[in-house]
Amino acid sequence: MSDTGKIFNIQKFSTHDGPGIRTVVFLTGCPMRCIWCSNPESQERSGAILWDERKCIGCGLCVQACAHGIIPGMQGIDERCIRCGECVKRCPSTALEQMGEDMAAEKVMEAVRKDKAFYQESGGGITISGGEPLMQPEFVTALAQEVKREGYHLAIETTGYADWSAADRVFGLCDMILYDIKHMDSVQHRKYTGVPNERILENARQAGRKGYPLIYRVPLLGGVNADMENMRALGEFAIETGVKEIHLLPYHTYGENKYKLLRTRYRCNAYRPSESKINDIRKLLERKGFAVKTGG
């Protein structure tokens, strides 16, 4: 098992997840349920089936393919659905899409190698993301080892919500760790993400002590975490953990359509902070000596 992971996307030419031109490998499964999540199809470890009404031509081939005759729009929702993917295979118009494919590390590497020349030229590499990649610790370790063995720059995007031993093993292989800090207050953290933040902060302290290359990434959501108090606390925590760089990701709703494809409701009522607010936060952190990047 350790060599096979569940992948929901391999995104080439990604330019916002670490330096240069990169390939991002997205893994399924996340312990958190952030209300603003822009990759909701990645949350379940077993993957998801998306249905795009606009692409559906109503041919009925999916119904024929399904042992239970589940109708379009109900795949993945109907409780008889076991996500076997037979309907997806038969769909001619790609209205149905299965997220989450079992892939061996070597197969991922095959895809990754294709853009080798672009990484070299641009100072890019590979980013492992999710979901929460540390939910598949053996696979991620195996993949990370392979990436390093072939000499590529490796970054990971993580929520930090994982067993320290697994995190430690993977972080030790990474050239860059993009570490999410969603809220400094544990109660608020739990309210918006479903889990408290103690473990996340503790793992960050551990990582800081070991000198791992951490960068904090903070989604900026108006009404949730984009207040000065939270940002000051973040700054202090970053100093405590020896982090020098912070990325601010102002809230966007690009993920909203995916909820429609999953046929679930988008419940996030946060808003994008004003440009002046974003600037204020940026200046606050820069005054404390951090390198700050906005957007991505």
Add this chain to the structure above:
Amino acid sequence: MKDLMMQCLELLEDETQTSPRIQKLREQYFAVDPSICAERGVLITESYKETEGEPQVLRRAKALDKILSEMTIYVNDGGLLVGNLGSVPRSAPVFPEFAVDWIEKELNGDPYYFPDRPGDAYQIDGETKRVLLEDVIPYWKGKTHEDRVKLLLPEEAKIACQQVRGSDEDWIMTGGDGHIIADYRRVIREGLSGVIRQAEDVLASLEPTFPEDIEKIPFLKAAIIADKAVLKFAARYAQELREQMQQEPDGRRKKELEEMAEICDRVPAQPARTFQEACQTMLFVNFSIQIESNGHSISFGRIDQYLYPFFIRDIEEGRLDVEKAFDIMCCMWLKVNELSKLRDWPNTVTFVGNPLFQNMTLGGQTRDGRDAVNELSYMALACTKKLKMIQPSMTVRLYQGTDRKFIKEAVKVIRRVGSMPAFFNDEVIIPSMLNIGYTYDDAVDYGMVGCVEPAVQGCGGGRYGAGFPNFAKWVELAVNGGKDPRTGITCQPQEKDLSQCETFEEFMECFRLQLRYFQRMHVICGNVVDTSWGEMTPNPFLSSVVEDCIGRGKEIKQGGAKYDNTGGQNVGVISAANALATIKKVVFDDKAVSAEQLMHALATNFEDMETTPNGEVIRQILVNADSKFGNDNDMADGIAADIMRYFAEEERQYINTRYGKGPVGGHFIPSTATVSANVGNGECVGATADGRKGGEPITEGTSAFRGTDKEGPTALLNSYAKLPNVLMPGGQLFNVKITPSSVDTEEGLDNWVSLITTLFAKKGMQIQFNIVSVETLQEAKEEPEKYKDLIVRVAGFSSYFVTLCPQVQEDIIARTEHVL
């Protein structure tokens, strides 16, 4: 004094504006609409009536003399350079010697009156219309290039090209050639008086007992007449400038006019001494070729190289500063934009946006292997960046030693202008030229003509724009056993249709059979047209400024140039590859759809909903099959590479009309310089096996079919890099569209540069970009008035979006947009 390079780099900065002079000239340009000018048509008609019975080449020279002596000339208010084609800015001259039937038809509203065209409309006044219909057209009936082509063309080729449309050869039948870089360097260095002297010497040295030498006499005499006509043209401007000077109240402008008059006294007769004289020489040579030949893609070559010595000397000796040099260069750009070419309606669709493809080439390497980028290269980029106009087409050559800073400045120009410059890879183009016999010194000094066609400077007589072999059509014919579903005609019968082929390889053999047949038809058309051009419309002036026509005493079409090859512009190559790869995958490998089902679905344009699976389901299976070029899919890319290689290798066996008459080469060479022919040529191709519906555009160049490159730009570039680019010495065209928001940061720019350099390290030949968002294009389509200067890359050239016809606008909107 500030460092010269610093000053030139400052021109590229966002805050820098052009001078009030240039801004005013630019406004004047946009204030007028293109129009038709009958003068040239009238003058050539009068001249031809006077010279009946004389050798054709002499008649042409005398006609040029009459035109240049009598046509209206003007000086732009505030302009620093002179030259014009029509009697007012943006007016197009008429070339009745090439074809008149279409002019007559369109003057009578068939299919549109000129001012009512849905794209590239031309204003025309009642008197112009009357003169053309009464004084010009009647004389030329039955005597034109087109009439001669019709006479010479075998019936079989007519059916294959004009009815079945397996290769579209129309434009070369109604227009002139062009596609050349004249020897500007020589004229700048020696003046036309040097050329005339050489012609006189050769003439004097002929041995009239040799029949071959007798044939040279009319050409050499014609060249002398034509060159002297150009000198008269310049003298007329000198006179006009002096007259304006008398009237001019402003002392500064008065002095400028006087200087310009003195320049026109001197050049192009004598060697240029200053930067401004050299620029003026280029325009006189270029415009005279345009007036003579009715071609397009009459290009300038490596201006940053051959103008540089004049620039640097003027600067060093204090005659010129960067500000003035920038003004002169901007004036050259504006002058080049003022030209207009009238094409018949079907060819307007092919060359939409009224492009003249006056390419200028920057950068690359010197003959001794150094980075050729200099201060003028940056200044030329700045002209394009600040003026935001469609001409000149701009080429940036890259080699492995090109400074990354230069590439970055060039992509910043694209970000601003939306589409120019395009990038070309020395590491592929130079070997491709060496392969077909160019010397290293000439190959390394290449410049671009037209869209993407590499050419030697001043010594090549090659013709690149020889028709459009239509690969997508051949797949359609191969599927149907050779029979064209649209016309019912079978040009090249096959033993089997798709349903009778047992293996994919067997079907590929059918495709290759069609390819060979239509390639042959294409060559026939090309050579017939060349034969007619040689007889009917020789170009003595152009020939006099191309090495070694004078030395050999031969006009270009008789074999005067040092090098000479002919190339077609393949269209729909990727559409064909996608269709073939999809047939392989869906019919032969996966067996998801049978050949019979596929053939029925194609024949019914996927509209038969009674079959199982129905037409639309089949189309979806085809569209979504993993079998499209542009996704780094080895199977699909391999088929694209295979058909391109096959065509290129077959093409070598064909010779053009100059073979064995002196020039190196004399062969057919392929390119994918499609212009917008993918739209018109798509109209006659029915539904194809890649899921494209009948009549829709096919692919241009080697670009992916719209919407099918789903894996992002790196995958697209990887696909393209697998093509046998070095076998395409006629040039490759590769278009990528990216969103503006993705290149608004420094990182975005750096990644963009890396995309280009990586592609070129992987032996990609060319790449160009369209950097305008879908929303902007849609807004421009709805409110054209607000977007008059919005430029897009159509194919190998740029056009004002609002001047394009609706089908082409839609095609551009539909091409995949990549987020960087």
